[in-house]
Amino acid sequence: MRAITQTDIVCVMAHLTASVEYGLHCLLWLAGSAVPLSSRDLAEFQGISPSFVAKIFPKLEKAGIVGASEGVHGGYLLTKEPGDISVLDVVDAIEGQKPLFDCQEIRGRCAVFGERPPGWATTGTCAIHAVMLRAEKAMRDSLASQTLADVAGVLDRKAPADFSNDVRDWLDGRVKSRARKPVGRELSSQPGIDEP
Amino acid sequence: MRAITQTDIVCVMAHLTASVEYGLHCLLWLAGSAVPLSSRDLAEFQGISPSFVAKIFPKLEKAGIVGASEGVHGGYLLTKEPGDISVLDVVDAIEGQKPLFDCQEIRGRCAVFGERPPGWATTGTCAIHAVMLRAEKAMRDSLASQTLADVAGVLDRKAPADFSNDVRDWLDGRVKSRARKPVGRELSSQPGIDEP
DNA sequence: AAAACTCGGATAATCTCTATCCGTGTTTAT
C-alpha cells in the first residue's frame, strides 16, 4: 500500500476550497498546542503538502488569527481564544470574501433598450442578484455561528483519552528535534509525504 | 460605442455560475410568454450567447421545468406555474447539486495513526465537513424559499407600464418572422450581438 | 557562525467554466 501523496488529490473547485480545509485542520491542532508549531510540523503531521500549507498561514496571520515567531524554535500560535475565532473568520482570511455569485448585469442588455438602457432597469440591485445575496448571507451567518472551539469539542468527544497524549508526544518530539543534527533514519519515519 | 459581445465577459468562477444566471433570466421572460420561445430568441433578446443558452435548456427540460416543442414554431414553455418553481430548482437543474465543500478526509491521515487510521477517526461525518454542510443547507433553504414568481414580481414593480408591451412586441415579431424568406435588412436591426 | 524559521515571488500542472461549431432527427409552412 502506497502512502497518499498530494498528487492523488483531484481538484473539485468547490466554493469552499481545499485551502480552507487545510487551514481549518491546522488551526484545530494549533488550538490544542501551547508551543509554536511551524507550518511544516502541521503539514507533515497531517500528511498534506508543506509548501501549500506555508502559503496559507501568512493569510491567517494578516487576518490576526495566528501570530508568527521566527527563528529556530519559531512557528505559529493562535492570537485569540478558539471560542473567539469563527469558521467564517477563517474562510474570509483565506479566500478573501469571495462572492457566491457574480452578477453580470444582463438586465441592461435587453434588446428593446437599444444602445443605452433606461435608468429604472439598471438602478438598485438586480432582482436575481438579490436572491443570491440573501442565500450568501444565510451561508455566511451559519459559518459565523460556529467557532473553532465548537469544532474542537466535537473531536474531543470522539477521540479516546490517550489520543491527545499521542498527538502531544508526536508534536513535542518534532519541536524538540529542531536545531539538532539530522538523525537521518528517525526523520524518514514518515515516508512518501513530501516527494511525488 | 461598441455593442457588448460575449468575449467581453470575464470568467469569475463563483459557486453560482453564469449558467445559472442565464437560465434564470431566460426563465423570467418565459414566465411572461404564452407562445413557445426558442433558445435563440431568448439569447438574442438579452444579448447573450445563443449557443451557450442552447446548452442550458436541455438541463432545464430534464428537470421538468420547461417543455420543448420542435419544428418551425417550436420553442420552450414553462411546464409549471412560476410560483411552483424555486430558484433552488433551477440551480440544481443546471449545476447538478454541486456541493459547496468537498471534504478530502484529512482527519484519517494523521501521522500518529500510521498506515491505517482507527475507526473512531473515520466514522461519521468529519467535524469540519459538518460545519460546511450546515452552511450549505442554510444557503439551499434560502434559495428554495424564493420562486420565479417572486423575482418576476420585483421586476414588474420596477418597470413602467408600457415595457411589457414592448417586450411582447419584440418577441412576437421575432416568432412571426420565422418561416419567412429572410428580409436581410430587417433582421440585422440588432447588430453585433452574435458575431465577435 | 550555523541552523532553522518565516515570508514573498515566480512557476507549472490541472481542472472547471465559458463559448462555439457541427451533425442528426423532427415538425411546420410553403
Next chain:
DNA sequence: ATAAACACGGATAGAGATTATCCGAGTTTT
C-alpha cells in the same frame, strides 16, 4: 414534396482559478 427552423447531443478550444512546488531574502536562536 421541399425547405426552413427547431431541439438535441457530441466534440473542441480558450480563459481563469486552484493546487502544488521551488527558491532567495531576512530574522532569530543555539
